[in-house]
Amino acid sequence: MLLAELVAASQKVAATSARNGKIGALAACLAPLEGDEVQIAVAYLSGETRQGKVGVGYAVLRKLDVPAAAEPSLTLLEVDAILEDLQSLKGAGSGKKRTQLLGDLFGRALAVEQEFLIKLLIGELRQGALEGVMLDAVAQAYALPPASVRRAMMFAANMGVVARAAREGGEAGLSEYKLQLFRPLSPMLAQTASDAADAIAQLGEAAFEWKLDGARIQVHRQGEEVRIYTRALNEVAAVPEIVEAVLALPAKTLVLDGEAIAMKPDGTPHTFQTTMKRFSRKAGADDRGERLSPFFFDALHIDGRDLLDASGSERTAALHALIPEAQRLPRLVTTDAQQAEAFVDRAIETGHEGVVAKSLTAPYQAGRRGAGWLKIKRAHTVDLVVLAVEWGSGRRQGTLSNLHLGARSDTEPGQFVMLGKTFKGMTDEMLAFQTQKLLELETHRDDYTVYVRPELVVEVAFDGLQTSPHYPGGVALRFARVKGYRLDKRGDEADTLAGVQKAAKYSAA
DSSP states (O other): BHHHHHHHHHHHHHOOOSHHHHHHHHHHHHOOOOTHHHHHHHHHHTTTOSSSSOOOOOHHHHHHOOOSSSSSSOOHHHHHHHHHHHHHHOOHHHHHHHHHHHHHHTTTTTHHHHHHHHHHHHHHHHHOOOOHHHHHHHHTTTTTOOHHHHHHHHHHOHHHHHHHHHHHHHHHHTOOOOBBBTOOOOOOOOEEEESSSHHHHHHEEEEEEESSSSEEEEEETTTTTEEETTTTEEEEEOOHHHHHHHHHOOEEEEOOOOOOBBBBTOBOOOOOOHHHHHSSTTTTTTOOOOOOEEEEEEEEETTTTTTTTSOHHHHHHHTTTTGGGGGOOEEEESSSSSHHHHHHHHHHHHTTTTTEESSSSEEEEOOSEEEEEEEEOOOOEEEEEEEEEEEGGGBBBBBBEEEEEEEEEESTTTTTEEEEOOOTOHHHHHHHHHHHHHHEEEEEEEEEEEEOOTTTTEEEEESSSETTTTTTTTTESSSOEEEOOOOOOOOOOBBHHHHHHHTOOOOOO
């Protein structure tokens, strides 16, 4: 397939608002493909490459000045091969070779293909082909039951691999994907409830468990071998305290879902960054950083028995029969909203994010943000100033979307400290308003960003602060989203950095 054909399909998907329309456009693009083309197309249409990061960022791409081709000639296989070469470049002279490869690639690309490749390589290609939409498109393209595709994805955790298996092996090919030790599953994720009463209204009697601000882990054990995987399914170097805890459990084979977190002696958590400094693939089995405590909240497999399809109550019973109390999360089963809200209060007062309300009957929905789990968190809100804004892509093409947010400096009057970016929480009305307003405040721009006078104040909700070497204040917002614009406030009335830290109850300890 020519890249131009895939770009045309991508544009059609982005321009289509209806879910079924997106699915149909994706399925029509995938249906005629074979072999590697299937995996490449699924990756590109999902806004990714098969190689992941290839060592090419915006700074490199901005320096390219290559005339666009007049006729389409690039194929998917050729683009994929060039990206493979880019990823393999290392050592002396790699920069020059990278520029040459990119120049050759972009010189053969149409203008619309150049734009597509830039967004793809910097991770800004958003066309609405979310995982659920792509799964249904694969099922439609190859005339297979969506449930079979979803279940294979649950175990394979790679959309391109699943699509190729569907194309080449049909339902029989998909059925080969099962739970296997040392092949991690995508974790089950939670939707959001506004409060405990909302969660109970949706779930009925439910289990409420503390939501820790640590590192999600999936632990596999077979005999004396233990492997630990991250939320992104990357294997991490052995963290000895977690390995030791898992080897002490009375089972020979295990797959457990949980959280690793650094705890203070008083039982409260260290900051997220403290946990992550210890929990990394580079840390290895040394003593760098604080020791981590594992907390397990779900059992997917125990001694030959797969538990994915078991109810929440069954999985919890199996887990509690295995895990010592010190490695379990505080848990409350109730239909009483007031009692549950008090439980949320205790979690937050102890320094944790909130709670997760869990259905007692739902199975484990790996890789899905299922309605069986509902997270309850109390966000902080602050008033910040817009310092700059990036042009949107996909559905937001032509609008100013991604806001650069700043707080007033505590030490330099009239100056602002950047705390992060967000494009979340915006309605179409907000996008239209901020595009017009921020263009009025423009001071200068580059290819992707419009810089503005620091006058427009926006109310931002966020879940906390994290240390960051990338921002001058040393901290960045976590999960920031726009609540609305404060047209009643001037820029010099926005919150200071100290005020933001106070709102977040942030401690660098």
